[in-house]
Amino acid sequence: TNNNSQSTTSTTTTTSNSKSTTTMATTAMVPRHATAMEARVTGMIDRADSSLWLRDANPGMRVRALQDLARQGENGAIHGNHEKAFYLLDDAVPAVQAAALAALGAMGKYGATYSDYMAQMISPKRPKEVRMAAVRALGSLGQYASAQAGQLELYLEDEDLDLVGVVCSALGAVGSQSVAPKLIKKLESPDVEVAVGACRGLGLLGAGATELLSMAKRKEARVRSAAAAALSKNSTALSTANYKEVVDMLSDSDMQVRINAVSLITALASSASPDASFVTTVGGLLKHQEPGVRAAAASALGALGASATTTSSSEIPQLEKLLTDKDEDSSTRVLTVAGIQPKTPPTYRKPACAAAAALATFGPAAARSASKLADALDSFDEEVRVQCTCALAGLGEAGAKYEDRIVALLEDPSPLVVAAACYSLGALAEATKTSSTTIAAQVADCIKDKHPAIRGTAVGSLGKMGEEAVARLEDITQCFNDKVGYVRAQACQAICGCGEIGQMYAGEVARLLFDEDERVKLAAVTAIPKLGQRGAAFAEETAALLEDASAEVRVAAVKAIGNMQGFEAKALLPIIQRVAEEDEQDQVRSAAEAAAASMRALEDAAE
Numbered sequence: 001t002n003n004n005s006q007s008t009t010s011t012t013t014t015t016s017n018s019k020s021t022t023t024m025a026t027t028a029m030v031p032r033h034a035t036a037m038e039a040r041v042t043g044m045i046d047r048a049d050s051s052l053w054l055r056d057a058n059p060g061m062r063v064r065a066l067q068d069l070a071r072q073g074e075n076g077a078i079h080g081n082h083e084k085a086f087y088l089l090d091d092a093v094p095a096v097q098a099a100a101l102a103a104l105g106a107m108g109k110y111g112a113t114y115s116d117y118m119a120q121m122i123s124p125k126r127p128k129e130v131r132m133a134a135v136r137a138l139g140s141l142g143q144y145a146s147a148q149a150g151q152l153e154l155y156l157e158d159e160d161l162d163l164v165g166v167v168c169s170a171l172g173a174v175g176s177q178s179v180a181p182k183l184i185k186k187l188e189s190p191d192v193e194v195a196v197g198a199c200r201g202l203g204l205l206g207a208g209a210t211e212l213l214s215m216a217k218r219k220e221a222r223v224r225s226a227a228a229a230a231l232s233k234n235s236t237a238l239s240t241a242n243y244k245e246v247v248d249m250l251s252d253s254d255m256q257v258r259i260n261a262v263s264l265i266t267a268l269a270s271s272a273s274p275d276a277s278f279v280t281t282v283g284g285l286l287k288h289q290e291p292g293v294r295a296a297a298a299s300a301l302g303a304l305g306a307s308a309t310t311t312s313s314s315e316i317p318q319l320e321k322l323l324t325d326k327d328e329d330s331s332t333r334v335l336t337v338a339g340i341q342p343k344t345p346p347t348y349r350k351p352a353c354a355a356a357a358a359l360a361t362f363g364p365a366a367a368r369s370a371s372k373l374a375d376a377l378d379s380f381d382e383e384v385r386v387q388c389t390c391a392l393a394g395l396g397e398a399g400a401k402y403e404d405r406i407v408a409l410l411e412d413p414s415p416l417v418v419a420a421a422c423y424s425l426g427a428l429a430e431a432t433k434t435s436s437t438t439i440a441a442q443v444a445d446c447i448k449d450k451h452p453a454i455r456g457t458a459v460g461s462l463g464k465m466g467e468e469a470v471a472r473l474e475d476i477t478q479c480f481n482d483k484v485g486y487v488r489a490q491a492c493q494a495i496c497g498c499g500e501i502g503q504m505y506a507g508e509v510a511r512l513l514f515d516e517d518e519r520v521k522l523a524a525v526t527a528i529p530k531l532g533q534r535g536a537a538f539a540e541e542t543a544a545l546l547e548d549a550s551a552e553v554r555v556a557a558v559k560a561i562g563n564m565q566g567f568e569a570k571a572l573l574p575i576i577q578r579v580a581e582e583d584e585q586d587q588v589r590s591a592a593e594a595a596a597a598s599m600r601a602l603e604d605a606a607e
Contacts (some may be wrong), residue, residue: 012468015541022220022287048084048229051084053065054066056087062088062093063095063096063387064583066085066088066096066100066397067099067103069107070103070105073107074110074584077110078106078207078549079549081103081110082107082110082113083116085100085103085111086109086237089101089114089118091180094126094127095129097127097130098132098133099133099233101136102133102136102137104141104347105137105138105139105141107139108141108144109519111144112144115138115141115145115147115148118137118145119148119151121540122155123407124158126162129386130165135163136164136166137541138173139170139174141173141174142174142175145174146174146175149174149178149179152167152171152465153167153179154312156179156182161193161194164191164195164197165193165194165197166193166197167199167210168183168194169204170197170201172438176205177205177207179201180202180208180439182203184207186198187199187202187208187214192220192223195204195220196217197222198223199226199229200226200229201216202230203230203231203232203234203450204230204233204352206234207234209231209242212288212541213242214225216248216257219348221252224254225254228261228263228264229258231246231258232264232266232267236271240275240278243281247285248264248283248301250265250293251296252286252330252539255292255332255348258293259294259344259348262299262300262303262348262363263294265304266303274304279315280315282315283297285297286301286318286319286351287318291328291329291350292324292329292348293320294327294351295329295349295350297354298322298347299354299355299357299358301319302347302361303355318366322354323350323352323355323373323376325354325373326536328350329344329348330349331512344451346383346387347387351382351389352376352379352384356373356384356387356388356390357390358393359373359395360392360394361394361395363395364398369395370398370401371402373395373402374402374405374525376390377408377409385409385414385420386401387426389417390424391429393423393428394427396431396432397431397432399424400434403428403439406425407497409421411437415453415454418451419458422458423460425443426462426464427445427461429465429468431465435468436468440462440469443458443462443465444458444462444472447459447475447479455479455484456484456486456487456523457490459475459476459487459490460478460493460494462475462494463490463498465497469498473501476491476494476498477495477505477549479491480505480508485515486519488520488523489519489520490523491508492523492527493510493526493527495527503531503533505535506528507538509527510524510541513541513545514541514544518552518553521545522553522556526556526560528542528560529560529564531567539561542557542564543557543561543575546575551587553577554583555588558576558592558595559595560575560598562598563598570602570603573599573600573603576599577596580592
């Protein structure tokens with residue numbers, strides 16, 4: 001257990017052995033109940049001791065323990081967490097029951113083994129928070145709880161409209177297509193929660209596109225936002241005749257509606273390029289009086305990418321003008337300061353940031369904008385400097401002409417700007433296939449910075465500089481032992497850019513396959529097959545991750561083995577085939593099947 005009592009009694013343990021001995025003795029005398037009290041105050045729970053907290057007399061501690069089980073999700077359920085949560089469904093405290101339901105909802109097919117019991121807990125005899133939690137949990141289980149669609153449908157006419165709202169959403173999540181007509185009718189409900197739930201449900205089912213478009217005109221912002229989000233999941237049902245309604249969402253007075261409208265336009269662009277009139281209409285909003293609308297329009301043009309440059313009247317000049325726009329949409333600032341919602345990305349708040357990001361997506365077509373972006377590097381606004389720095393990296397050769405301006409930002413007082421400069425210099429070196437000894441040295445100096453974002457970005461950037469990366473191999477390898485996981489992960493990727501000499505450090509990368517930070521594991525296992533035969537020599541160590549609790553890590557390990565070449569990797573084909581048949585997760589089995597097929601094809605080709 002993480003005990004604050006230990007840290008309290010050991011504030012001076014590092015100066016001498018005598019002090020250390022005294023502190024250890026003092027800590028040993030702290031009673032168990034005292035350390036438990038400290039944990040209750042701070043809310044810190046050790047996962048290894050979660051069973052103890054599940055039996056704690058304090059219901060608040062039981063809730064916190066269940067929340068920890070929920071965070072472990074399906075991976076933790078492999079070790080029996082679903083059984084622990086199930087036992088607490090009969091707890092005397094409704095809040096504990098609700099937390100147990102939420103935990104089961106996060107455990108995938110393991111949690112679904114108790115879906116029958118969970119459905120019974122929607123009964124009107126139960127407290128409202130328990131009923132709501134049961135419905136949400138079934139929705140979280142998705143297709144695993146499809147057998148409970150009938151039970152959920154029974155509550156579409158419940159007296160509690162809040163419950164009806166979450167039932168609508170849950171029915172969409174479990175994939176009950178037959179209920180779509182009923183959800184469409186629920187869109188007409190004057191109750192906001194019901195209408196929002198119906199929008200979400202229809203979005204998950206991919207139904208009711210026409211009706212959802214009409215919801216985008218409701219007076220309630222939450223309903224409009226939910227409708228836009230639902231449509232983004234069903235964009236293929238829209239035609240060019242609907243594009244006007246989509247553009248209207250970009251000029252909505254609500255920030256979240258505009259954000260979801262950009263997502264919808266992104267989805268439209270991925271399925272079919274909108275025509276020139278649509279692009280021109282969106283571009284017209286770049287002159288809107290509200291900064292949030294201008295930012296949304298610029299973000300939408302960025303989502304359209306190069307297709308926006310094919311219009312007869314290119315929107316690039318207007319985007320360039322926005323680079324000097326100093327306005328900001330502050331409508332969500334109060335909610336952010338109050339901790340109610342995260343800070344809205346700058347590309348939705350500031351037209352200048354959105355314009356810079358959009359220009360970067362146009363590639364060579366926006367080459368003439370490089371000078372404007374470079375001028376904006378002098379902006380007083382650090383978020384604008386960050387976006388413009390990254391945008392120059394997206395322009396390739398045109399952006400490389402202003403490398404000296406980017407290098408100057410390595411001395412910027414903002415860590416995020418320095419990190420962006422490091423990233424941009426590495427990206428430009430990679431894009432142009434050229435690197436400067438002077439620039440590489442300055443980026444390497446940033447590896448010594450106290451800020452982990454700068455260290456990590458610097459080492460990652462250095463790995464993209466070809467021969468200069470090899471010349472500074474020592475700077476890269478020292479990051480394998482950095483105390484911050486992000487930096488270690490970036491070092492794994494950077495070593496892959498050091499050619500044959502970098503391959504000699506395959507052993508260091510293999511050591512990080514067992515790092516406690518999952519991000520580092522993923523970076524290491526992705527790097528291993530890129531290190532040639534030396535990386536393949538650690539095929540067995542990579543195969544050990546096939547037993548990792550994280551499905552994402554297991555998928556990465558399977559792909560890494562499939563990409564390896566050499567005798568060691570070939571010998572693992574039977575293991576990969578077994579994973580394809582026996583792993584608990586669908587995505588792991590699918591990845592294993594693909595890897596096994598690739599490995600068999602290589603064998604056949606060799607013969």
